[in-house]
Amino acid sequence: MMHVQIQVNSSDADLQVFTHTCVATPSDKPDHKIHIDVIVDGCAKLPTLQFYPSPGPDTERFGFQAFASTSGSIVVYLHCDVLLCNATDPSSRCAQGCQPASGRRRREAEGDPEVYRLIQGPIVAFSDPADLESRDTTSNLQYLVIASAILGACAVLTAIILYKARREGNKAGYRVLENNK
Numbered sequence: 001m002m003h004v005q006i007q008v009n010s011s012d013a014d015l016q017v018f019t020h021t022c023v024a025t026p027s028d029k030p031d032h033k034i035h036i037d038v039i040v041d042g043c044a045k046l047p048t049l050q051f052y053p054s055p056g057p058d059t060e061r062f063g064f065q066a067f068a069s070t071s072g073s074i075v076v077y078l079h080c081d082v083l084l085c086n087a088t089d090p091s092s093r094c095a096q097g098c099q100p101a102s103g104r105r106r107r108e109a110e111g112d113p114e115v116y117r118l119i120q121g122p123i124v125a126f127s128d129p130a131d132l133e134s135r136d137t138t139s140n141l142q143y144l145v146i147a148s149a150i151l152g153a154c155a156v157l158t159a160i161i162l163y164k165a166r167r168e169g170n171k172a173g174y175r176v177l178e179n180n181k
Contacts, residue, residue, distance in 0.1 A: 001048075003063040006082055006118065016057035016087035018042060018094035020115065022080040028119060030079035038064060038078070043098035057087040057094075077121030083113040 008017050022039040025032035037045040039062075044051070048065035085094035093099075093113055 001063045002066045002123075003052075003061070004078070004080075005059060005061045006080065007059040008084060010058070013058075014087045016085045016092070016094040017060050018083040018085060018097075018113075019060050019062070020081045020083050020093075022078060025077050025079065026075060028077050028121060030117070030119070039080070041099050041101050042096075043100055075122035075124055077119060078123065080118045080120075082116045082118055084116065085113045 004022075006017055006019055008015050019039055020042055022037075023030055024036040024038055026034055038049060039045060046064045050063050052061040052063065054061050083094055085092035087094075089095065
């Protein structure tokens with residue numbers, strides 16, 4: 001199993017994270033012609049995908065059976081579009097969960113959450129355990145890949161939060177007062 005945790009690190013306790021879409025590809029390009037849909041519109045697309053309980057709304061956990069590309073590539077990249085919503089809003093897109101797309105596209109409302117793309121990889125897949133020195137090495141490599149994926153996702157989300165906080169903080173400031181004498 002490949003386990004994934006997406007978490008936002010912020011002092012804002014009212015943030016909720018929601019994985020809207022995840023695609024696995026053999027390259028760092030999410031629109032690669034060879035791809036596997038893992039999550040679409042918040043819904044599981046892989047038969048082995050399992051969502052796990054999370055400690056809070058700022059964290060989402062899921063896992064799926066690891067796979068290797070049939071194209072001969074031994075690397076996999078995971079591309080996830082993640083939404084950040086207000087956790088106290090029961091009508092937010094994050095609170096709605098799995099919502100399969102209908103034939104009609106709805107207009108974006110002003111309060112719609114922003115979408116953040118996270119890319120994790122390359123995740124190296126070995127099809128033959130003999131490729132590694134021992135089973136212990138395989139286990140250690142899997143833990144390293146999982147830990148790297150989690151740390152990478154956390155680092156990206158932290159950077160996004162800091163960027164938004166700085167951008168919104170720059171809106172406040174000073175203006176020149178006119179002298180009416």
